[in-house]
Amino acid sequence: MxxxxxxxxxxxxxxxxxxxxxxxxxxxxxxxxxxxxxxxxxxxxxxxxxxxxxxxxxxxxxxxxxxxxxxxxxxxxxxxxxxxxxxxxxxxxxxxxxxxxxGMESSHTIGRSHGIADPGAYKLRIDAMNYALSADDGAAVRHYEQADVILVGVSRCGKTPTCIYMALQYGIYAANYPLTDDDLLSGRLPEVLRPYRQRVYALTIRPERLAQIRAERRANTRYASLRQCQYETVRAEGLFHQEKLPFSNTTTMSIEEIAAMIIQSRQLPRRLY
Amino acid sequence: MxxxxxxxxxxxxxxxxxxxxxxxxxxxxxxxxxxxxxxxxxxxxxxxxxxxxxxxxxxxxxxxxxxxxxxxxxxxxxxxxxxxxxxxxxxxxxxxxxxxxxGMESSHTIGRSHGIADPGAYKLRIDAMNYALSADDGAAVRHYEQADVILVGVSRCGKTPTCIYMALQYGIYAANYPLTDDDLLSGRLPEVLRPYRQRVYALTIRPERLAQIRAERRANTRYASLRQCQYETVRAEGLFHQEKLPFSNTTTMSIEEIAAMIIQSRQLPRRLY
Incomplete structure (x- = not known):
C-alpha cells in the first residue's frame, strides 16, 4: 500500500x-x-x-x-x-x-447538471419512480400496459431495487411480478403476463445467497430455508428456459449492472436528464 | 444552434x-x-x-x-x-x-466501478433502500431509531423520492413522516419525532405546484385544491419556523439537489461505493 x-x-x-x-x-x-x-x-x-x-x-x-x-x-x-x-x-x-x-462557447453556467435542466425529462424520472413503487410486487397488474419492462422472478431476487434504479437513473417504467407457488408448479408464464411477453425480463439468483437474504427478513422459516430456495430457483429457471425468456443471475451483480444488462437486452430507452 | x-x-x-x-x-x-x-x-x-x-x-x-x-x-x-x-x-x-x-500503477481492471467493488458498502445501499421503502409515509414509526434522517412535510412534497435517492446513492437510512391534519393544527413537532429532533429535516413546496402534483393523482378533490394546498403549506412552514427545523423549498429543485442540501445541513455520511 x-x-x-x-x-x-x-x-x-x-x-x-x-x-x-x-x-x-x-x-x-x-x-x-x-x-x-x-x-x-x-x-x-x-x-x-x-x-x-x-x-x-x-x-x-x-x-x-x-x-x-x-x-x-x-x-x-x-x-x-x-x-x-x-x-x-x-x-x-x-x-x-x-x-x-x-465552434461555440460553453455557457459556463452552473446548476444545469443534476438540476432540473429539462423539466420534462425530470418529471419523467419522478413519474417512473412513482410507477415502480405503485407497480411493485404485482400489486398493480392493471398497470402492465404502461410498463417498458416487467421483471419476473422469485421473492427477494433483486426485482424491486432494480426497478427503482432504472426509474431514477433512466426514467424507465419498470414493473415487477413475483412468481407464485402456482406459477412455479405450472412452469409456464403467468396468464396475466402473456400479452406483454416481449417486455418480460427474468431474474434468478443462487439459492445459497437467496436463503441468506431471506433469513435477514424472516429467519428460521420455511421461506428462508435453503431447501425452499433451491426448489424455487430450480423451478423458476426451468420456466425461464421453457418460455425462452432472457434472464440474468443477480448473485454477484450490482443493480447498476443488472439494469445495464436488461436495458441492452430489451433495447430500452436510456432517458438521460 | x-x-x-x-x-x-x-x-x-x-x-x-x-x-x-x-x-x-x-x-x-x-x-x-x-x-x-x-x-x-x-x-x-x-x-x-x-x-x-x-x-x-x-x-x-x-x-x-x-x-x-x-x-x-x-x-x-x-x-x-x-x-x-x-x-x-x-x-x-x-x-x-x-x-x-x-507512484503506483493502475490496475487496468474493468468492472470495479458500478460493480460490487465493496460488498459491505453495496449491501448497505440495498439495505438502506429497503429501509426507505419500509419506512415510507410514516408506516413504520418504530424504525425511526435506525434513521440517519427523517424527512417531514405535507403529502406529495417530495419526501419519498428524496429518501430513495439518498439510500441508493449514498446508503443513507432515510425515513419520512407526512404531517397529519392534527400536526398542522397543533403547529408542533409530532410527539413521535421529538426524541429524534436532531435528525429531522423539513420539506416544503409552493402551493400552486403542490396542487398540480396532487391533481395528477386525484383530480378535482379537496386534497388537490389550491386552497387546501395553501392552507397546508402555510401551516407546515409555520411549524418549521416555530420548531426551528432546517427546511428546503423543493419547488424548483431536483432530488439530487434536495439530497445534497439535506446531507450538508444534517452532516450525513456520503457512503460512496
Missing part, C-alpha cells in the same frame, strides 16, 4: 459528477482512502475554506492531497488552483477541446 | 460513468442531441462494430461525432482511437497523472 492520501471531491453544485468521476478513477488504484465531498463550494469564501481544509489534510498526512474538481465558475476555478494539492479539473480538461470542436 | 452532432457514450462496463461525465459536459453547450450509450463494448469485435456505427452517424450528419469513452482495457482503447470522431477519453486523460502522482 502507498502512503495515506487525502482525497477531495469539490463542486459548486451537488458534487455528484465529481464523486462519480473520482470514484471511477480511484477504483483503479489500491488506495485506502475515505474521500471527502465538498458540494456547494460556490463563493470565494467557500473556496478559501476548502483550500484551508485540503492543505491541513496534506500537512497531517505529509503527502499532497488529490482533488477532483467540477467547479464550473471560472473565477472560483482559478482561485482553487492556488491550493497545494494535485487538482484534477474535469471542466478545465474537457471544456476547451469541446469548445473548439463545436 | 450548431450543426447536428451525434454523441456517443462508450464503455466496457455499464457506461454509467461515461454518461454522467458526458451529460455534465454537454449541459454546458446549447447542443441539440440525443446521445447513444454503448455499454459492454468489451471485445475487439464490439469496438469495431461501435466504430462502424459512430462513423455512419458522422457521414449522415456530415460532422464529426463526439465520443465520450471510459473504456479501461488498454488494447480496446487503442483500437477505438482509429475512429473518425472526436474521442474524449476519460481514463487516458486522468490515469496517467494519477499514476505518476501516486
Amino acid at each position: 502507498s502512503d495515506p492520501r487525502s482525497v477531495f471531491f469539490i463542486s459548486d453544485r451537488t458534487g455528484i459528477t465529481a464523486e462519480t468521476l473520482g470514484q471511477s478513477l480511484l477504483t483503479q488504484f489500491a488506495l485506502d482512502c475515505s474521500p471527502v465531498s465538498m458540494p456547494f463550494t460556490d463563493s470565494p469564501e467557500a473556496v478559501d475554506a476548502a483550500i484551508e481544509r485540503i492543505e491541513a489534510a496534506g500537512r497531517r498526512n505529509q503527502s499532497r492531497p488529490i482533488v477532483f474538481s467540477t467547479i464550473i465558475d471560472a473565477g472560483l476555478r482559478n482561485r482553487l488552483r492556488r491550493v497545494n494539492a494535485v487538482v484534477l479539473d474535469f471542466f478545465d480538461t474537457f471544456i476547451g477541446p469541446l469548445e473548439s470542436e463545436l | 450548431s450543426d447536428p452532432r451525434s454523441v456517443f457514450f462508450i464503455s466496457d462496463r455499464t457506461g454509467i460513468t461515461a454518461e454522467t461525465l458526458g451529460q455534465s459536459l454537454l449541459t454546458q453547450f446549447a447542443l441539440d442531441c440525443s446521445p447513444v450509450s454503448m455499454p459492454f463494448t468489451d471485445s475487439p469485435e464490439a469496438v469495431d462494430a461501435a466504430i462502424e456505427r459512430i462513423e455512419a452517424a458522422g457521414r449522415r450528419n456530415q460532422s464529426r461525432p463526439i465520443v465520450f469513452s471510459t473504456i479501461i482495457d488498454a488494447g480496446l482503447r487503442n483500437r477505438l482511437r482509429r475512429v473518425n470522431a472526436v474521442v474524449l477519453d476519460f481514463f487516458d486523460t486522468f490515469i496517467g497523472p494519477l499514476e505518476s502522482e501516486l
Whole structure:
C-alpha cells in the first residue's frame, strides 16, 4: 500500500459528477482512502475554506492531497488552483477541446447538471419512480400496459431495487411480478403476463445467497430455508428456459449492472436528464 | 444552434460513468442531441462494430461525432482511437497523472466501478433502500431509531423520492413522516419525532405546484385544491419556523439537489461505493 492520501471531491453544485468521476478513477488504484465531498463550494469564501481544509489534510498526512474538481465558475476555478494539492479539473480538461470542436462557447453556467435542466425529462424520472413503487410486487397488474419492462422472478431476487434504479437513473417504467407457488408448479408464464411477453425480463439468483437474504427478513422459516430456495430457483429457471425468456443471475451483480444488462437486452430507452 | 452532432457514450462496463461525465459536459453547450450509450463494448469485435456505427452517424450528419469513452482495457482503447470522431477519453486523460502522482500503477481492471467493488458498502445501499421503502409515509414509526434522517412535510412534497435517492446513492437510512391534519393544527413537532429532533429535516413546496402534483393523482378533490394546498403549506412552514427545523423549498429543485442540501445541513455520511 502507498502512503495515506487525502482525497477531495469539490463542486459548486451537488458534487455528484465529481464523486462519480473520482470514484471511477480511484477504483483503479489500491488506495485506502475515505474521500471527502465538498458540494456547494460556490463563493470565494467557500473556496478559501476548502483550500484551508485540503492543505491541513496534506500537512497531517505529509503527502499532497488529490482533488477532483467540477467547479464550473471560472473565477472560483482559478482561485482553487492556488491550493497545494494535485487538482484534477474535469471542466478545465474537457471544456476547451469541446469548445473548439463545436465552434461555440460553453455557457459556463452552473446548476444545469443534476438540476432540473429539462423539466420534462425530470418529471419523467419522478413519474417512473412513482410507477415502480405503485407497480411493485404485482400489486398493480392493471398497470402492465404502461410498463417498458416487467421483471419476473422469485421473492427477494433483486426485482424491486432494480426497478427503482432504472426509474431514477433512466426514467424507465419498470414493473415487477413475483412468481407464485402456482406459477412455479405450472412452469409456464403467468396468464396475466402473456400479452406483454416481449417486455418480460427474468431474474434468478443462487439459492445459497437467496436463503441468506431471506433469513435477514424472516429467519428460521420455511421461506428462508435453503431447501425452499433451491426448489424455487430450480423451478423458476426451468420456466425461464421453457418460455425462452432472457434472464440474468443477480448473485454477484450490482443493480447498476443488472439494469445495464436488461436495458441492452430489451433495447430500452436510456432517458438521460 | 450548431450543426447536428451525434454523441456517443462508450464503455466496457455499464457506461454509467461515461454518461454522467458526458451529460455534465454537454449541459454546458446549447447542443441539440440525443446521445447513444454503448455499454459492454468489451471485445475487439464490439469496438469495431461501435466504430462502424459512430462513423455512419458522422457521414449522415456530415460532422464529426463526439465520443465520450471510459473504456479501461488498454488494447480496446487503442483500437477505438482509429475512429473518425472526436474521442474524449476519460481514463487516458486522468490515469496517467494519477499514476505518476501516486507512484503506483493502475490496475487496468474493468468492472470495479458500478460493480460490487465493496460488498459491505453495496449491501448497505440495498439495505438502506429497503429501509426507505419500509419506512415510507410514516408506516413504520418504530424504525425511526435506525434513521440517519427523517424527512417531514405535507403529502406529495417530495419526501419519498428524496429518501430513495439518498439510500441508493449514498446508503443513507432515510425515513419520512407526512404531517397529519392534527400536526398542522397543533403547529408542533409530532410527539413521535421529538426524541429524534436532531435528525429531522423539513420539506416544503409552493402551493400552486403542490396542487398540480396532487391533481395528477386525484383530480378535482379537496386534497388537490389550491386552497387546501395553501392552507397546508402555510401551516407546515409555520411549524418549521416555530420548531426551528432546517427546511428546503423543493419547488424548483431536483432530488439530487434536495439530497445534497439535506446531507450538508444534517452532516450525513456520503457512503460512496
